[in-house]
Each structure stands twice: as structure tokens, then as C-alpha cells.
Amino acid sequence: MTSPGSSSASLDPGTRRMLLRFAPMIYGPTLLFGLGEGALLPLLPVIAAAQGASVAQAALIASVIVVARMIGNLPAGWIVTRIGERYTMAIAGVLALAGGFGILFAPNLAVLAVAVFGIGLCASAFGLARHAFMTTRVPLAYRARALSVLGGSFRLGMFVGPFVSAVLLTVFGGESATVWFFIAMLAALILLVLVGRDPEEELRSEGALPTDKRPRIEDDVADDTGESTTGSIPLPEERGVFRTMWQFRGVLARLGLTTATLSAVRQARVYLLPLWGVSLMLDAEAIALIVGITGALEFALFYTSGQVMDRWGRVWAAVPSMVLMGGAFAGLAFTHNLSGAIGWFIVAAVIVGIGNGVSSGILMTIGADVAPPDNPAPFLGSWRLLTDAGGAASPLLIAGVTALASLPVATAVIGAIGLFGAIGFWRFVPRYIPHPPQPKRR
Template sequence: MSDRASTVLLRFGPMIYGPTVLFALGEGAVIPLIPVIAAQMGAHVATAALVASALVVGQLWGNIPAGWTVARLGERLTMAIAGTLSIIGVLGMVLAPALGVFTASVFLIGFCAAAFGLARHSFMTTRVPLAFRARALSLLGGTFRLGMFVGPFIAAGLLAVFGSELAAIWFFGGCLAATVLLVLLGPDPERLIGAEPEAAGDEPIMAEDTGEAVTGSIPTAALRRAEGGRDGVFKTMWRYRRVLSRLGLAAASLSAVRSARQVVLPLWGVSIGLDAQTIALVVGVSGAIDFALFYASGQVMDRFGRLWAALPAMILMGAGFLALAFTHDLASAELWFGVFAAVLGVGNGLSSGILLTLGADVAPKADPAPFLGSWRTLTDAGGAVSPLLVSAITAIASLSIAVGAVGVLGFVGALAFVRWVPRFVPRDVPR
């Protein structure tokens, strides 16, 4: 990484990466305990799963309003508001007198997580030079992975010390308070890092004049006036419907395959008769491989192009799922489970930051936030639908067929990336 890249990324630490780690640490500590707390409040297994899904549903619903908020209030204020409202959600979880209030609080936290995430994405889109955009966004994804990886261990330690799940929720509240203070009292990123000159002079990256989004640039006042002011969220969705319905759906397929991994691995371990400790160890090793490779994805995208990270990741995960589907009844099923869990970890690690980077690449240069709200809604929807599809196919046929279907989806997504990345991101080779 060049000196300039190192300098800029270090300057992002206290204002972008620091708050991300804090938010993800708290969220990662609470997420595994949501169904447990719901069950303690009287929910059945299916209801507890529904309560846990409120976090994802809230995130889905929050992306579009988050795009509107970031476009009008700015990234820093949006992050502060989202963090403050999340504290209210934490208090609701702690003090909830009934399951409905607890569920609404979980929904609110998911809603605010969408705004927090989109604000960071929009900020990086408009202020990171194209030459090392992928590394910056992969590092952003890596900080989130770090929090989600370490958070459950912190929750386990708090449970051992205090003997109550509420301790993890209070920990989340403390992380949120620190996040808000860091955002409000830390250096103002919009003043320290202004318009990126080389981005402002970029020519459109479309291979043809299709009216699609182009590489993100700085939403300066002059540029907005020249383009007729801001577009609303829904107008932006309609204007860039082609890129969203093509490259956006390809990105959604990647999100779906990623999400399936989190569901399939534990289920597969149970189905072949492994105990909980062994399953946790295999899933943990897969997660560790995933986390170790997050920065490699950014290096590949910046040096060789976006497709060279997206395509190997999708092929690896697709092949891993498809091959795993044929090992269920083998005598060495446990060995193959460990092998393909590692393969999926490699594929997922190599895909770190791809969705953020592609979204930034194709965001409209004048005002990226509304477009990114739509982009993130598509990718989050892919991640939310995937576990439901695995569950439905398993109920109708078998787990092996469901896993094989996810593998096929991985290959279909790889073909979609081959088809649409060169069209919408033709400057895929670094300058």
C-alpha cells in the first residue's frame, strides 16, 4: 500500500473504523442472545426465531430512509442520530415488559444499524480515491467482521461473570454511548477530508450511454446545482433501475450465498451427528479464515480489478456448497464437513468489501446516498431470503438438495458478475 493510502486510511481510524468496531462489538455480543432472551420471555422456538429476524427486517426497512437522511443531514449527524436511537432500543430490550416491546426494540436497533452502515458507506464512497477504494472498504468490512467475531466471546465472558444475558445488552449500550461520543467529539471527517480531486475529474465509466450510475465522486454544491439538485430516493431507484436490476441482483446473489453459509454449516453438523462443541469449533475455524483474508480482497480489487475478487469468491463458495451436498452419507462425512467449511471461509473472506466497493463504483457521482440505500436494500434482501429458502427446500426435499441449490446459486451469481461487472464498471483494471 502506498504512503498516501496508509496516511488516508489511518486518518479514517477514529472517525470511521473506530465507531464501526465499537458498534459491531456490541451488536455481535447481543445477536446470539436475542432468541435466548425471547424464549425466557415465553416465546416458543418459532417465535424466538421470528424475534431474532426482527433485526434483519429492521435493517431492510431502514436502508431507504437512511439514504434520505444521509443525503440531507450528512454522514456524521446520521451516525450520531442512529447511535442515539440505538441506545433507546437497548433500553427497550433491558426494560421490556412484554415480548412485543422487546421485538420492537430489536427492530429499532436493526433500523438504526442500516442508517449507521449507510452513512459510513456514503462517506467512504465520496472521499476515498479510486486507486485504493477497495482496500479502504475491505478494511471497513473487516472491522465489522472483527466486532462480530469477538463480540460473542465477550458475551460469553460477561455471562460467566454476571450470570445474566442483560449484561451483554448493557455492554452494547456502553459501546453505543462510546460510538456517539466518538462521532460527535472526534475530528470532523467532512472538514478534515474534503473533495477528492482525482475523483472530481473522472470521466464517466460507462461503456455506453445507458443512463446508469457512474463512479462515485464528491457531492459538491456546484455539481448538485449543475445536475438540477438532489433526486429523491424513489426517483433515484427508478433512474438507476438498470444497474440495480442487473449488477444489483448479482450482488444480492453473493449476499445470499454468504448468508446461507451461516445457516448451513451448523445445520449440516447436526445432520451428520456432530456434537455442539465440534460444530462450534468447525464454524469458528471457518470464521477465523474468513476474517484473516478480509484485506486480501481489497488488494486484489485495487490491483487487478473488481471481477478478480468477486468471481473466485463466488466460484469457491458455489463449488464448496455443491461438493458438500454429496458428502452427507459418506463414511468420512465429518472430514469433508471440515474441509468444505474451510473452503467456504476462504471464499467468504475473499469477498470481503466487494458489495461495498461495487456499490461505491456505480453510485451516482452527485449524491450517492439515495442510490446506496437502494443498493444495500437489494443486498440485504438477498441475505435475508437465503436462510428462508434453505429452510423451505429442506422441508420439501432434504438438506443436501438445499445445500446443492445454494451451490448452483453461487455459479449463477458468478456468471452474472462476469456479464454485468464489465458493463457497469468497465474501468475494472486499476489506473
């Protein structure tokens, strides 16, 4: 019998088959998108500067993609509901392809900003379509592992992408090669999405899934007023995005805002760790090495998160993750002037990497757990809007608190948010999400 802590090499055959079926349709395109985006994002300020942008303008153009991702979630939910996940992913890929050409041939900063904004909108639609697809196709017993692999696929792409960009810059000597690489990844993504067979049909033909496409739900629907439930609140009829937001106001206000704190702490690490290294007067190579170790830990642990959530419940990944990251940032805030400040910085960075690694896929998994099973896209649009808003607010909070007080105070605030989020997960996850059933051993 496989132990709870076993690695992906010891997957039971049912899980392995389940995950492999999603590779051509979901994991492959996700990896390709992550590779392209990971290669392109670091060069956006450089491309903007080549168009004559100031430092502030270059930073603004680079941040446009984050804003577009956030505001694109609601219309993406509407689109997925009407044309389906596969066509949404394909259309988003085509439009992002047009955005790539826009970046390549932009005559001025305005066109460049529009192209970047369009790519952000498409990334939001593509991400929501993947999320909705997995929500309706993956059996509950495998859900966390399947979504953790999805998150790991994207993390791998984002991790490797900058290195690909560095190689392309060295070989070709210009940013256009990276943009062409982004375009090539999108073209391959579109091809996979359009020609890949629906894994749901493959699994059903093998008898691994029931013949009913959607889970059966009850006939009666009640508004989500925040009372305790044992899973997602049924929603049998098609409803608009804003009506769905009102219907699920209780879970969005409680569990949704709690997951926004996780998104905020995750995004904070991207800014806080390099800033902390700079404040300790470390050179760029040392900072890059420490941050790289953190990223490697995050990627190495992505499947562990899925195992923990599927076998012991979502709360056992969410709470430790927030305690580790929140505690690391809170403790780091008091080490800046100590004699061993650099050592404490390395320890904190490692703990943050472990904490983020064991939460891989958790935002998508919890969202899928509480989404209406027959039509999850409108709800997931609202869910992803909250989580993206948490991530977008984090750098603004860090900048504001640092300007008003100091970097250690900003770090302490992020730590407090993480610990507060841990309390929220401990309270609300058992309230809304039942312990997942165990997959049968074969």
C-alpha cells in the same frame, strides 16, 4: 516495490495514512457497533424466552432485526441525503441506544420486539451513512482497500462479540450485563462520531485530496437503460429515493441482483454449515470449532480482498469468491453419505471461509463504484435493499427446499446460486465498472 500479494504490513505510506485517518470516524465506530451487536444478537432468543416467549416467538424476535435492516435502507438513504452522514450516524447511535434501554427494561414481548426492530432500523441507517461517507471521501485508487478494512472492522466485532458475551455471562450471571455492554459500545460510538475530525479535512490540509469536496460530473444526465458504461452514471441534481431507483434500474436489475446472490450465499453459510454438522451427528463443540475456523479465515483474508480489487479489478475478487463458495456447497451436496463425509465437510467449510474472506467489502465497493458521486445515499439505499433482501431470502429458501426435498438438495441449490452469481459478476462488473487506477508509489 510492493508485490500485489503483500500484506497490510507493507502498505505504501499513502494507503496507510488514508486508512488511519478513517479510524476515529469510521473504523472505530464500526468496530464498536460490531462488538455490541455481536455480543447482543446471540442472546436475543434467550432474552425473549425470559419474557415468556415460545421457541417460535423467540426465533421471530431474533429475526426482526434482519427484517428491520432490510426495510430501513430506503428511508436511511432519504435521511442521509438531507442531514448528512455524520449526523445520521450520530442520530442512529442515539436511537439504537434507546433501543438498548428498551431491551433492558422491556415489560413484555411487544416492547421487546419494537426495541429490537428499532435497533435494526438504526443499524441500517448507520451502515448506509458509513457507506455513503466512504463513497464520497475515499479516492478511487484506495476505495476497495478502505471498504475492505471497513468490512473487516465489522467482522472483527461480530467475531469477538459472542466471546465477550460469554465472559459477561460467566462473571455476572445474567443477560442484562450484555445489554449494558451493548449500550456502552453505542455511547462510545456516538462520542467518536461527534468529536472525531472529518478525515477528509485532514487529508485535504495535507494536500492528499483536491480542494473540491465532490468529484466533478458532467452536466447531462441520461437514464440508466442498461447500456454499457465506464463507471457510475452522473446525477447532478438531488433526486428522491424512488426516482433514483428508476433512474438506475438497469444497473440495479443486473449488477444489483448479482450482488444479491453473493449476499444470499454468504448468509446461507451461517445456517448450512451448522445444519450440515448436525445432520452428520457431530457434537456442538465440533460444529463450533469448524465454524470458528471458517470465521477466522474470513477475518484473516479481509485486506487481501481490498488489495485484489484495487490492483487487478473488482471482478478478480468477486468471481473467485463465488466460484469457491458455490463450488464448495455444490460439491458438499454429494458427500453426505460418503464414508469420509466429515472430512469433506471440513474441507468445504474451509473453502467457504476462504471464498467469503476474499470478498470482504466487495458489496460496498461495487455499490460505491456505480453510485452517483455527488449524492450517493439514495442509490445506496436501493443497493443495500437488494443485497439485504438476498441475505434475508437465503434462510427461507434453505428451510423451504429442505422441507420439500432434503438438506443436500438445499445445499446444491445454494451452490447453484453461487455459480450463477459468478457468471453474473463476470459479465456485468466489466460492463459497469472500469479497472481502478493504480495508486502512485512513494
